[in-house]
Amino acid sequence: MLGGRLRDRLLDMDVTPDQDDARWLVIGAPMEGSGAGRGEVDAPKVLREYGLVTHLGAVDFGDLPVRLTDSERDPETGVIAYQQLIAGTEVIADAVAAALHANWRPLVLGGCCSVLPGALSGLRRFAGPPRLVFVDGHLDLFSPQTTSTGELAGMALSAVTGYAPELHAVATRQPLVEAGDVLAIGDADLVRRRELGGVEAATALPDARVVDAAAVRSAGAVTITRRIEALLAADEMPTWLHLDVDVLDGSVMPAVSFPVSGGLTWDELGAVLAAVAGAGELLGVSLAGLNVHRDPGYQASQRLVGLLADVLT
Numbered sequence: 001m002l003g004g005r006l007r008d009r010l011l012d013m014d015v016t017p018d019q020d021d022a023r024w025l026v027i028g029a030p031m032e033g034s035g036a037g038r039g040e041v042d043a044p045k046v047l048r049e050y051g052l053v054t055h056l057g058a059v060d061f062g063d064l065p066v067r068l069t070d071s072e073r074d075p076e077t078g079v080i081a082y083q084q085l086i087a088g089t090e091v092i093a094d095a096v097a098a099a100l101h102a103n104w105r106p107l108v109l110g111g112c113c114s115v116l117p118g119a120l121s122g123l124r125r126f127a128g129p130p131r132l133v134f135v136d137g138h139l140d141l142f143s144p145q146t147t148s149t150g151e152l153a154g155m156a157l158s159a160v161t162g163y164a165p166e167l168h169a170v171a172t173r174q175p176l177v178e179a180g181d182v183l184a185i186g187d188a189d190l191v192r193r194r195e196l197g198g199v200e201a202a203t204a205l206p207d208a209r210v211v212d213a214a215a216v217r218s219a220g221a222v223t224i225t226r227r228i229e230a231l232l233a234a235d236e237m238p239t240w241l242h243l244d245v246d247v248l249d250g251s252v253m254p255a256v257s258f259p260v261s262g263g264l265t266w267d268e269l270g271a272v273l274a275a276v277a278g279a280g281e282l283l284g285v286s287l288a289g290l291n292v293h294r295d296p297g298y299q300a301s302q303r304l305v306g307l308l309a310d311v312l313t
Helices: 002-011 039-049 052-056 082-101 113-127 152-161 165-171 190-195 213-219 221-233 266-277 296-312
Strands: 024-029 059-063 105-110 131-135 182-185 209-211 239-244 282-288
Touching (some): 024 039, 024 052, 024 082, 039 052, 039 105, 039 296, 052 296, 082 105, 082 113, 082 282, 113 152, 113 165, 113 239, 131 266, 152 165, 152 182, 209 221, 213 221, 213 266, 221 266, 239 266
Parallel strands (some): 024 059, 024 105, 105 282, 131 182, 182 209
16 A cells, blocks of 8 residues: 555656666665664765755655664564564565656665665565675674674664574565675674674575675775676676665774774775676665764765765766
């Protein structure tokens, strides 16, 4: 029902994209997995205020009603705000699918990584099995048994690949993406993950392709760009890019809730994103992890707007 209403609203908008050149549609999804209203909920508003929509030549769809207000962990799954997450995932999926059906390219502004299942679900409804380029400082492969926070954001990749089957309700189906169709770039969380008992990608998702932050740095911008382009050109699939800004090193990106040490520089991230954005089958993007309450003067937010404008146009 909601999907139909969203599709009607999109079709009734004053601006419609050209059939041969789909435009970006900015969709706010201020879903933040702690349920406590951390600064990620205000990220869509701040990015708009600093001109993201204008710089992209995009159209703003506004915010979806997906805020999480329940900070309690579900007694069965141990996930915070689990029932609200299930409902919010469906809303995001409806919006993404409706946007794609109307020939828009959705740019989903989170929020945290809990927006990913909804985004992939919407893409899958429209285009079938997708490929996921997952650019994140963490692998997000915790499970309800190993999570210390209870936030879905730390289990996002587990949820969408089916590694945590108990999260099937929030993922709408499992897997939303096959492990072999995942390209994970930028992980810099190995030490903390081992201390917390988290699993490695080689164990959980042996078919996934993982290029950690150290590999990006050692390869250099030109080589890593060519490597990413080659990986994405190997098979043509509808592709979704998920960017958690905590992939940037904590010294250059303070505006995150879970900073990493040894993450990417701005230039390295720009090279990675430019390579991904050049893929002909990139149908949509989700952005997560920007905690604007930790961004004095919004300097990091402004730089992020400039980066996105550079790579997505």
